[in-house]
Amino acid sequence: MIQLRNVAKWFDTKNGRVQAVDDVSLTIDRGEIFGIIGYSGAGKSTLIRLLNRLESPSSGEIEVAGSELTKLSPKELRGVRKNVSMVFQHFNLLWSRTVAENISFPLELIGVPASERKRRVQELVELVGLAGREDSYPSQLSGGQKQRVGIARALATNPEVLLCDEATSALDPKTTDSILELLVSINKKLGLTIVLITHEMHVIQKICHRVAVMEAGKVVETGQVSDVFQHPEQPITKEFVKQIGAVDDLSLTFEHLKARYPSGQIVKLKFLNETAEQPILSDVLKTHDIGFNIIGGNVTQSQVGALGTLFIQLIGEAREIDRAIASIRSQSVEVEVESDVS
Amino acid sequence: MFPNVDWQIMMEQTWETLYMTLVAGVATFVIGLALGLILYITNESLLLKNRPIYVFVSAIVNVFRSIPFIILIILLIPFTLFLLGTMLGSTAALPALIIGAAPFYARMVELALREVDRGVIEAAESMGATKWQIIYKVLIPEALPAIVSGLTVTIVAIVGYTAMAGVVGGGGLGNLAFLEGFQRSQNDVTFVATVLILIIVFVIQFIGDRLVTKIDKRSA
Numbered sequence: 334m335i336q337l338r339n340v341a342k343w344f345d346t347k348n349g350r351v352q353a354v355d356d357v358s359l360t361i362d363r364g365e366i367f368g369i370i371g372y373s374g375a376g377k378s379t380l381i382r383l384l385n386r387l388e389s390p391s392s393g394e395i396e397v398a399g400s401e402l403t404k405l406s407p408k409e410l411r412g413v414r415k416n417v418s419m420v421f422q423h424f425n426l427l428w429s430r431t432v433a434e435n436i437s438f439p440l441e442l443i444g445v446p447a448s449e450r451k452r453r454v455q456e457l458v459e460l461v462g463l464a465g466r467e468d469s470y471p472s473q474l475s476g477g478q479k480q481r482v483g484i485a486r487a488l489a490t491n492p493e494v495l496l497c498d499e500a501t502s503a504l505d506p507k508t509t510d511s512i513l514e515l516l517v518s519i520n521k522k523l524g525l526t527i528v529l530i531t532h533e534m535h536v537i538q539k540i541c542h543r544v545a546v547m548e549a550g551k552v553v554e555t556g557q558v559s560d561v562f563q564h565p566e567q568p569i570t571k572e573f574v575k576q577i578g579a580v581d582d583l584s585l586t587f588e589h590l591k592a593r594y595p596s597g598q599i600v601k602l603k604f605l606n607e608t609a610e611q612p613i614l615s616d617v618l619k620t621h622d623i624g625f626n627i628i629g630g631n632v633t634q635s636q637v638g639a640l641g642t643l644f645i646q647l648i649g650e651a652r653e654i655d656r657a658i659a660s661i662r663s664q665s666v667e668v669e670v671e672s673d674v675s
Numbered sequence: 676m677f678p679n680v681d682w683q684i685m686m687e688q689t690w691e692t693l694y695m696t697l698v699a700g701v702a703t704f705v706i707g708l709a710l711g712l713i714l715y716i717t718n719e720s721l722l723l724k725n726r727p728i729y730v731f732v733s734a735i736v737n738v739f740r741s742i743p744f745i746i747l748i749i750l751l752i753p754f755t756l757f758l759l760g761t762m763l764g765s766t767a768a769l770p771a772l773i774i775g776a777a778p779f780y781a782r783m784v785e786l787a788l789r790e791v792d793r794g795v796i797e798a799a800e801s802m803g804a805t806k807w808q809i810i811y812k813v814l815i816p817e818a819l820p821a822i823v824s825g826l827t828v829t830i831v832a833i834v835g836y837t838a839m840a841g842v843v844g845g846g847g848l849g850n851l852a853f854l855e856g857f858q859r860s861q862n863d864v865t866f867v868a869t870v871l872i873l874i875i876v877f878v879i880q881f882i883g884d885r886l887v888t889k890i891d892k893r894s895a
Contacts, residue, residue, distance in 0.1 A: 385801050387797060387800065387801055410803075411803035411804075411805065412803065413803075414800075414801060414802060414803035415802070415803045418801070418802070419798070419801040421794060421797075421798060423792075423794055425792065425794040425795045425797065425798035426795070426798075427795060427813065427816065427817060428817065428892055428893050429816045429817050429819065429890075429892055430816070438799075438802070438812070439802040439803075441812065442799075442802055442803060442804050442805075442808055442812070443803070470892040471892075472892060472893055472894055486802075490802070
């Protein structure tokens with residue numbers, strides 16, 4: 334659906350050249366929700382704006398829904414833009430228009446007749462859950478409702494691709510979740526390809542199938558969200574994963590327990606999907622002669638299922654502990670012994 | 676109560692003032708809006724940024740906006756004579772009124788357009804809007820309250836200009852106040868003419884404010 338080949342974008346400023354996007358190659362498949370995460374200044378905003386050519390690349394090729402963006406005439410580009418919609422952090426609604434008129438706006442641009450527009454607007458208002466607010470003005474809506482209008486407007490022309498530029502970053506956590514759920518449901522219902530950028534790992538973990546991590550203009554890591562969560566490779570990815578896996582700071586507890594049970598072994602267990610929901614640990618502990626202390630843990634939900642993290646201290650003979658760890662591993666639960674645990 | 680006031684003449688001159696204000700106001704609106712749009716569009720990278728055109732139009736606007744109105748009228752006498760064959764009467768005041776007010780209004784339009792959120796323009800662009808569609812479907816509707824309140828201020832200024840034009844041969848209440856009131860020391864005539872001008876200004880301001888309240892949807 335979307336293919337970037339060695340794409341670079343730089344801006345020449347008074348203070349010299351700024352490399353916003355540096356040699357990025359990516360493939361995004363039809364129907365997937367693809368997340369791009371990075372801190373501000375990582376170049377993710379520029380990258381997503383290249384996908385509908387609000388910015389033009391300095392070098393490289395960008396293919397979106399079968400069109401090579403760099404080779405389009407202005408007229409062809411406008412055609413592609415009807416197929417690649419964008420949702421914005423600050424909604425960017427026209428405050429002089431009502432909800433219905435805002436949603437109708439992209440249809441007016443392409444000359445859809447009024448009766449047809451009215452029908453389509455009604456469908457969309459219902460799809461995004463704003464029935465009854467058609468005649469309100471944006472200033473009368475909450476942030477979450479404004480973003481629903483933004484999403485409905487983006488869907489008006491039946492696009493194949495939806496670009497979300499920090500679509501939830503201006504919203505509170507609860508509203509963020511409801512908007513994310515809306516995005517998942519339209520992804521499923523309409524088979525829409527969604528590309529979103531964010532600085533919140535929570536957003537990626539909750540709705541994305543695949544993720545790309547950006548740092549200093551480069552994509553430093555990509556993969557299935559579950560893989561990236563379980564095995565983050567780059568330091569920056571580990572930082573983002575910590576935002577979520579984040580069982581608070583346990584180092585004090587570690588020290589305390591180590592002092593009390595010097596022979597104990599602290600381990601971090603990582604569960605995915607079914608393993609998060611089975612009594613693996615109690616089975617293993619029953620068959621081995623060891624005790625344990627629970628230090629901390631959590632379970633989070635993602636597109637591929639539950640992800641669990643648990644810190645425990647195993648107490649007993651060193652040999653017995655090693656055996657127990659081996660049998661936990663055999664249940665496809667990942668185990669990191671404490672020296673790796675950070 | 677006002678021994679020297681001839682109400683018949685007072686009414687005629689009120690209509691003259693209204694005539695000049697209205698005609699000059701409409702022409703100023705059209706020319707100022709066009710100039711303001713040119714200023715904004717040629718200075719905005721999302722639209723048709725064009726430095727030479729911007730600098731040129733901006734310079735003309737600045738020059739005409741800086742000339743004191745009373746001097747502008749005198750400078751424009753040859754032009755008015757060429758255009759209308761006379762420099763006396765209300766119609767003869769129109770070229771000076773328009774040339775004086777339009778650049779002033781153009782700057783207000785430019786400011787109004789600059790207040791439009793760039794994000795909204797970008798959103799329209801991302802939906803495949805043409806530049807022309809961005810201008811008439813996004814920029815003008817979004818800036819409309821400021822465009823209208825700017826017009827109110829400009830028309831009030833035009834009322835003031837008509838009074839000045841009256842002193843050097845234009846018609847209207849200013850002319851009456853100067854010739855009949857000041858030069859013949861009939862203070863009651865000056866007073867009544869002033870009150871009428873104030874009423875005109877208040878009515879214009881009232882209509883303008885009501886209109887802005889009606890079209891401004893920014894606050895809930």
